[in-house]
Amino acid sequence: MSLSSSQVLRSVADLYAAIRDVNPLVVQLTNFVVANDQANLTLALGASPIMSFSPEEQLDLGRITGALLVNIGTVSDIQSKTALLAGKAVNERHRPVILDPVGVGASSYRHQVVQELLAEWRPSIITGNAAEIAHIYGLTGLGRGVDSQQEHSDPARLVRDLALRERCVVVLHGATDWLSDGETVVKLSNGHVRLTTITGTGCSTGSAIAAFSAVATPPEAKEINLHDLLVASIAGVLATSIAGEIAAENSPNSGPASFRVAWIDAVSTLNPEIISERARIQVVSVV
Ligand SMILES: Nc1ncnc2c1ncn2[C@@H]1O[C@H](COP(=O)(O)OP(=O)(O)O)[C@@H](O)[C@H]1O
Ligand SMILES: Cc1ncsc1CCOP(=O)(O)O
Secondary structure (H helix, E strand, C coil), rough: CCCCCHHHHHHHHHHHHHHHCCCCEEEEEECCCCCCHHHHHHHHHHCCEEEEECHHHHHHHHHHEEEEECCCCCCHHHHHHHHHHHHHHHHHCCEEEECCCCHHHHHHHHHHHHHHHHHHCCCCEEEEEHHHHHHHHCCCCCCCCCCCCCCCCCCCHHHHHHHHHCCEEEEEEEEEEECCCCEEEEEEECHHHHHHHHHCCCHHHHHHHEEEEEEEECCCCCCCCCCHHHHHHHHHHHHHHHHHHHHHHHHCCCHHCCCCCCCCHHHCCCCCCHHHHHCCEECCCCC
16 A cells, blocks of 8 residues: 555544544553653553553453553563463454564573564564664674664665565664555654663653554454554654654753653643654655
8 A cells, every 4th residue: 555644644643633532551561671651651642551560461451452562671581471471362352562672682582582472473563773673684783782783774675574574564763763564664754862862762662653553453453454553653653753852842951861751741742733744754665
């Protein structure tokens, strides 16, 4: 399906209306570094977060959630067991499962955890920085720890090819954001360099993508629609990156801790008009 910037912006406006109308529940299995920011950012968008760490509750939560975020930032054996059960339960209901493989290339343990998850369930969206996305594709060497040290030389092709292979949406975030559903490739050029001065902007973008995905997929859907999830992912990235621009304008002289607060505040003030005015969206052709 072809896509234009104006169509994307109309669909993003519909998602803003839906998220405030539905107040979807978003189950988030995430790391202990960023969990509080992710919960607040989810609330600021109009969705309802529940952070969870226990395998025992995943069947119950899987029955009621609008979408599931699995972020392996501080993964342990118990959390990977939790993620296995949660992903299967949410896959069965055809609700979106968002995988953020934080630091997947940093240790063989994280690599193995992600391989096990991908063998047991199917992510609807994979979101990560250049090093994480390249690692999942089978390339190594771009990262160290949870950060990407380098840009990928051909991010448009990388996201398109990984999306085709895994039959999901792929989001590569960084100074420029690249997204694909395997057919369309979109480049987003919003954001502010001060977002790199605080930890967890990528993780929080995963929460925003999950929140919009929850309302992009109708309650009784019998299958995942990747085109709809591409638009939801664009909405999530635009929310956190444009909020970064607004936060930088509102607190020009602050340190990183105050910038972090200004950023979450800015997310809560977003609306479709602000997004339309500021969004820098380009549909890219990859041959
Ligand atoms: N140099 C930059 N200039 C502008 N925006 C940026 C820059 N780096 C990151 N961003 C913004 O921050 C978001 C998260 O990017 P990233 O740095 O990859 O996160 P993290 O390191 O937390 O995983 C991106 O989606 C983008 O909007
Ligand atoms: C520092 C750190 N260590 C484990 S998870 C985490 C946060 C990573 O956040 P992000 O992936 O958004 O940079």
